[in-house]
Amino acid sequence: MRISRAELWAGRSLLFGLMAITILPFISIFMTALHPSGTVPRGLEWPDDPQWGNFVEAFKVAEMPALLASSTFIVLAVVPVALAISTMAGFAIGHLRIPGSRALLFLFVFGLTLPFTGIIVPLYYLERDMGIYNTRLAIVLPLIGLYMPFAVFWMRAHFVNMPAEISEAARVDGVSTWGLFWRIHLPLARAPISSLGILMSVWTWNQFLIALVLVEDPTQRTMAGALGAFQGHYATDIPLLCAGTVIIVLPTLVLFVLFQRQIIAALLQGSVKG
Amino acid sequence: MRQAQEATCACHLMVLKMMRSDDRSAAPAFSWWIALSKAIRRETLIGWLFVLPALTMYAVFVLVPFLLSVRYSFYRWDGIGPMTWVGFKNYRTVLEVPNLLETIYNAFRLVAYFSFIPVTLGLVVASVMYRVATGSFGAAARTVLFLPQVIPLVAAGIIWGWLLALPGLINEILRAVGLGSVTRAWLGDFDWALPSVGLIGIWVLLGFCTVLLWTGMTKLDPALYESARIDGAGWFTEFIKITVPLLRHEIGVCLTVTVTAALAAFDIVYVATAGGPGNATAVPGIQIYILAFTQQRIGLASALAVMLMILVLVVILPIQRLSRETTL
Numbered sequence: 001m002r003i004s005r006a007e008l009w010a011g012r013s014l015l016f017g018l019m020a021i022t023i024l025p026f027i028s029i030f031m032t033a034l035h036p037s038g039t040v041p042r043g044l045e046w047p048d049d050p051q052w053g054n055f056v057e058a059f060k061v062a063e064m065p066a067l068l069a070s071s072t073f074i075v076l077a078v079v080p081v082a083l084a085i086s087t088m089a090g091f092a093i094g095h096l097r098i099p100g101s102r103a104l105l106f107l108f109v110f111g112l113t114l115p116f117t118g119i120i121v122p123l124y125y126l127e128r129d130m131g132i133y134n135t136r137l138a139i140v141l142p143l144i145g146l147y148m149p150f151a152v153f154w155m156r157a158h159f160v161n162m163p164a165e166i167s168e169a170a171r172v173d174g175v176s177t178w179g180l181f182w183r184i185h186l187p188l189a190r191a192p193i194s195s196l197g198i199l200m201s202v203w204t205w206n207q208f209l210i211a212l213v214l215v216e217d218p219t220q221r222t223m224a225g226a227l228g229a230f231q232g233h234y235a236t237d238i239p240l241l242c243a244g245t246v247i248i249v250l251p252t253l254v255l256f257v258l259f260q261r262q263i264i265a266a267l268l269q270g271s272v273k274g
Numbered sequence: 275m276r277q278a279q280e281a282t283c284a285c286h287l288m289v290l291k292m293m294r295s296d297d298r299s300a301a302p303a304f305s306w307w308i309a310l311s312k313a314i315r316r317e318t319l320i321g322w323l324f325v326l327p328a329l330t331m332y333a334v335f336v337l338v339p340f341l342l343s344v345r346y347s348f349y350r351w352d353g354i355g356p357m358t359w360v361g362f363k364n365y366r367t368v369l370e371v372p373n374l375l376e377t378i379y380n381a382f383r384l385v386a387y388f389s390f391i392p393v394t395l396g397l398v399v400a401s402v403m404y405r406v407a408t409g410s411f412g413a414a415a416r417t418v419l420f421l422p423q424v425i426p427l428v429a430a431g432i433i434w435g436w437l438l439a440l441p442g443l444i445n446e447i448l449r450a451v452g453l454g455s456v457t458r459a460w461l462g463d464f465d466w467a468l469p470s471v472g473l474i475g476i477w478v479l480l481g482f483c484t485v486l487l488w489t490g491m492t493k494l495d496p497a498l499y500e501s502a503r504i505d506g507a508g509w510f511t512e513f514i515k516i517t518v519p520l521l522r523h524e525i526g527v528c529l530t531v532t533v534t535a536a537l538a539a540f541d542i543v544y545v546a547t548a549g550g551p552g553n554a555t556a557v558p559g560i561q562i563y564i565l566a567f568t569q570q571r572i573g574l575a576s577a578l579a580v581m582l583m584i585l586v587l588v589v590i591l592p593i594q595r596l597s598r599e600t601t602l
Contacts, residue, residue, distance in 0.1 A: 003405055011405060018399060022477070023421075025437055025477070026421075029433050086328050088324040088325070100322075104325060114336065116540075117540055118562075118579045118583040119340050119342075119579070120562070121346065121562065122576070124567075125342070126335075126342065146336055208428050228544070231545060238439075249426070252426070253421070
């Protein structure tokens with residue numbers, strides 16, 4: 001493709017400008033976080049005496065170790081279970097094509113457009129009755145359910161494109177349905193399963209509404225839910241709030257930079273299939 | 275479990291053997307049918323067992339709450355005492371009380387910021403990226419633009435809450451370029467709060483739309499552009515005649531994601547303004563939360579929730595229809 005010099009420079013400056021706009025907010029809160037606690041600094045100003053201690057302070061008051069443990073626990077409880085059951089369902093609907101597949105698919109797809117806010121109120125009363133309100137299960141169980149429409153839809157999209165010949169050949173060799181799933185199709189589905197796993201981990205880590213409504217104790221919540229509580233307590237102490245935000249966002253940013261290619265690919269595929 | 279598996283194995287073998295020998299006589303053909311229908315029934319049963327765990331979780335934690343939402347919406351209930359049947363009164367209240375109806379109006383205003391601007395601008399930026407940013411510069415640009423998408427929306431709300439505050443970065447920049455007279459506490463201003471929340475949405479969603487649309491462009495056949503250029507087409511003609519029509523599917527995806535994000539917005543608004551000042555940024559998500567958990571008006575909250583769910587469905591379905599050649 002031949003492009004004029006003028007266009008090249010105009011285009012690149014536009015992209016540089018947008019990159020600057022994207023990065024600037026992060027730089028601003030980082031610098032603000034270094035100002036003395038309780039002051040109201042200017043938007044973008046390197047402090048005379050950087051207060052690195054703010055991060056330590058925020059780390060303590062946000063109870064970061066407990067938070068990290070809680071978030072990790074929730075992700076580890078939600079994602080493997082959701083992956084396992086949605087892959088099985090996607091296999092049965094997309095590949096085995098059991099009677100009623102179309103109706104099942106329709107039922108799951110119906111859930112794709114349901115906003116979380118639409119069902120949060122009954123979920124609250126339901127969980128009170130079930131006795132799991134204000135425990136980590138209160139976040140884990142509904143999230144697994146809420147991911148099902150997308151996850152089943154996603155896995156079905158993979159299995160529906162697998163050629164039937166693979167299964168027929170295995171059947172002739174006398175492989176059972178479970179064997180067919182476990183030994184033949186699961187290894188072939190590694191790519192969509194890992195993308196789905198990345199997607200659901202990011203969504204769980206960042207989940208706010210469910211954590212806010214269903215769990216009162218911030219240290220039992222997800223990262224995002226805890227950040228909401230942190231803001232409630234430190235709304236007036238801007239440097240400390242910024243320090244807390246930096247600390248809470250940091251794990252996600254580091255993971256993103258490390259796994260950026262996989263995460264971007266997963267998020268994009270996720271939205272295209274959804 | 276193991277036994278069941280072996281039984282199915284045996285069954286499949288039997289069917290296969292019989293399929294090979296089904297031309298012999300009428301009697302084996304008859305037993306072939308019995309075996310086949312047994313195998314099919316067993317197959318169906320096993321298939322449904324595969325679906326059952328997912329279906330159970332979905333039913334208990336999504337479908338049941340959904341039906342309960344619909345049910346609650348016909349009652350007056352404070353969450354503790356007895357429920358009183360009120361018919362469609364809660365729905366009438368949503369449509370008649372200006373503060374409640376305004377949340378739906380605000381949701382549609384947010385669509386302009388969350389959806390229209392990121393998708394339009396995303397198309398332009400993606401096509402610029404496609405033309406001028408190859409190699410590592412392009413990769414770096416995509417990584418950076420995508421950053422806001424991976425941090426929690428709550429964090430985006432807090433970060434921008436500070437940037438848009440009176441001493442924040444936005445006002446500082448405005449003063450620096452001589453626009454000191456327009457500075458204000460953006461999120462506390464009745465006229466500017468909603469556009470400011472919209473700006474946060476643009477920041478979060480622009481990179482996502484750009485990268486998604488760029489991915490779509492890289493899949494297009496470069497020969498299309500070559501031949502257009504031989505015919506003397508400029509950047510704009512190329513953009514309107516080739517890029518936009520061929521990216522119909524990707525544009526549909528961007529619209530679906532961003533419109534849903536706008537109509538069902540909660541996190542950003544809750545953290546940045548909590549619906550204020552007054553009712554200026556109240557969206558259905560926020561109003562449902564306030565009605566249910568601070569005012570204990572479960573019926574009214576549920577009516578608004580049901581209306582929100584219908585609204586999302588009504589807006590998303592045509593977008594999906596338009597952007598897909600084949601539906602499900």
